[in-house]
Amino acid sequence: MNILLMHFRVGETDGVSLEMDKWKWALNALGHKVFYLAGSAGCVLSGEAELVPELHYQDPLNNTILHNAYVKRTDYSSEAELMQAIDARAEIIANQIIRLIEKSSIDMIVPNNVWSLGYHLPAASGLMKAVEATQTPVICHHHDFFWERDKYSHPTGEGITTLLNTLFPPKHPLITHCVINRIAQRELKQRRNIDATVVPNVFDFQGSHWHLDDYNRDLRERFGIREHDVLFLQATRIVSRKGIELAIDLIHRISQQKDRLIGSPLYNGQIVTPSSRLILMFAGQCEEPDYLDRLVQKADKLDVELLFINDRVAHSRTTKYGQKVYSLWDVYCHADIITYPSLLEGWGNQFLEGLVAKVPMVVYRYPVYDQDIADYQFNIIDLGNQHNIDEYGLATITPERLNKAADDTVNFLTDIKMRKQMVEENYAIGETSFSYQALKENLHTIFPD
Numbered sequence: 001m002n003i004l005l006m007h008f009r010v011g012e013t014d015g016v017s018l019e020m021d022k023w024k025w026a027l028n029a030l031g032h033k034v035f036y037l038a039g040s041a042g043c044v045l046s047g048e049a050e051l052v053p054e055l056h057y058q059d060p061l062n063n064t065i066l067h068n069a070y071v072k073r074t075d076y077s078s079e080a081e082l083m084q085a086i087d088a089r090a091e092i093i094a095n096q097i098i099r100l101i102e103k104s105s106i107d108m109i110v111p112n113n114v115w116s117l118g119y120h121l122p123a124a125s126g127l128m129k130a131v132e133a134t135q136t137p138v139i140c141h142h143h144d145f146f147w148e149r150d151k152y153s154h155p156t157g158e159g160i161t162t163l164l165n166t167l168f169p170p171k172h173p174l175i176t177h178c179v180i181n182r183i184a185q186r187e188l189k190q191r192r193n194i195d196a197t198v199v200p201n202v203f204d205f206q207g208s209h210w211h212l213d214d215y216n217r218d219l220r221e222r223f224g225i226r227e228h229d230v231l232f233l234q235a236t237r238i239v240s241r242k243g244i245e246l247a248i249d250l251i252h253r254i255s256q257q258k259d260r261l262i263g264s265p266l267y268n269g270q271i272v273t274p275s276s277r278l279i280l281m282f283a284g285q286c287e288e289p290d291y292l293d294r295l296v297q298k299a300d301k302l303d304v305e306l307l308f309i310n311d312r313v314a315h316s317r318t319t320k321y322g323q324k325v326y327s328l329w330d331v332y333c334h335a336d337i338i339t340y341p342s343l344l345e346g347w348g349n350q351f352l353e354g355l356v357a358k359v360p361m362v363v364y365r366y367p368v369y370d371q372d373i374a375d376y377q378f379n380i381i382d383l384g385n386q387h388n389i390d391e392y393g394l395a396t397i398t399p400e401r402l403n404k405a406a407d408d409t410v411n412f413l414t415d416i417k418m419r420k421q422m423v424e425e426n427y428a429i430g431e432t433s434f435s436y437q438a439l440k441e442n443l444h445t446i447f448p449d
Contacts, residue, residue: 001107001447003027004035004100006114008057008123010049011042011315013284013328014237015201015349016112016143018315022202023110023141026440030447035104037097043315050104052096054089055123061089062120069121069160070152079157086121086163093126094133101134108447109138115169118146121160124167131174138175139446141199143346145184147191149241169194178446180347181368197446200372202439203352205431208329210357215317216330223309225334228270229277230413233335233359235328235350236342238286243364244295245394246383247339250362251278252302253406266336267416280339281307283331294392332357337409341383342366343395348373355430358423360412362405364397376429379422381408 005020024034036049039056053059068075068082076082100106109131114123131138146152146168155161169177169192177196179185188194225231232251236242254261261272280299286292299306309331311320318325332338338354341364345351348369354361355378365374365385383405387395412419 001032002035002105003032003108003110003447004037004104004106005110005112006037006097006127007112008038008055008114008120009040009042010036010038012040013313013315015346017042018349019141019143019201020112022204022436022439023443025204025436026443027447029436029440030444031449032447035100035106037100043318050100052093054093054096055120057119059120061085062122065089065121066119069156070118070154071156073156079159082157083159086125089122090125090129093123094129097127097130098133101130101136106136109136110141111138112141113143115140115167116142116145117149118152118164118168121163125163128167128170128172131172135174138172140169140175140177142169142177142179142184142188142196145187147187148344148346176446181372183368183371184346199439199442199446200434201347201349201352202434202436203349203356203430205356205427205435207436208356210329210333212333215324216326216333219326219330219334223281223307225279225281225307226277227268228266228273228275229279230266230272230336231334232278232280232337232339232362233283233331234280234339235283235331235353236340237284238282238292238295239288240291240393241342241344243341243343243387243395244339245298246341246364246387246397247280247362248295248299248302248304249396249402250339250341250383250405250409251280251304253402254278254409255303257406257410261410261414264414266413267419268336277305279305279307281309281331281335283310283313283328285310294394298392298394328353329357332359335359336413337362337381340364341395343387345369352430352434355426355434358427360409360419360423362409376433378426378429381405381412 007016010017027034038049041049064075114127171194177194178199179196182198185196185198188196234244255278262274264272312325313328314325317327338359338361340350340361343366345366345368362381364383370385384397384401387397390396
């Protein structure tokens, strides 16, 4: 079959883009031909993705519609005018999708989050128009739902509410559904009486052998990080649901006991000195500037060093303005500890990346982790599964839990034998249950031959 994978962006380091690449591999391995449709192509080569500018995740009109649909109607005199604007843009998008379906003889469309998140109302409506006009079957790949996000929970009018309740996701004879966790599967059944197949996120355990090489060996030096500095990597995007403030709290707590670390050998053979720094490095882009401001203020107050290198990290190795750009995998090679304190995840792409990188991970046990992942008994530095929100809108955990996590982190940094055993065990579990081969077998039962 000719299959069209659709999202607002491809070829970037966000979880959906990365997961689409994996589905493309599995579907190709099953004998299908795969096309991309998106608003931006990131590092995907020219010709490998069809671009519809109106689908871009930072499309100005969609940003205006988002504000008017979920915050306050300030740009349209009435809800009817807002709905007309959505429908007009939907027609443009529909026509371009229809053109691509006809041009590439598309047999199946696989939208990613287009009919689940509530982020792009014109795209959802336009896709439905195109599907009904061409009678093209659809297998949805839902990563997140609008009811999981507060920002989509306050529609400004009945028209928006109706769109959410009919298109997110739609119940239609041409459309079947896949979700990435059991919580979403139950919610979808309860809310819409829609059945869905669970297809968890996976990673290429067999083909991902990340290591230091001539390309990435200079990464630490380039960003002023010394070998005896301790590098904590936050590989996710900077958005509030990632709970990054908990990583800042953890590093601050470790720094308070740094005296007992001085003179200790780290797992990599380096010795902790009085000048060794504890650095929290960010490889993902910021999508919530206000949240970033609060993180910076907290870090300043707690004297935690932050390092932002996202403008030099991409989906794949490349160059930008004549300068070397590293892949996300290059960054993982230099991390001593991965911080993954997310409060909410649809599944957990970066968790799988940490398994492949064989780096210890600090994890807040978000609901899907406890429901779908904890049973596999991974070795983690545990931040618990309970938090409060402080007066700055940032998450906090109990001092007892934070102290235990700090002690465990120090153990992973200084106990070579324990560290190696734990990360190897994690890798083996992940390779068995969350590999490309597992995805291929899953999709073989879902997609017709």
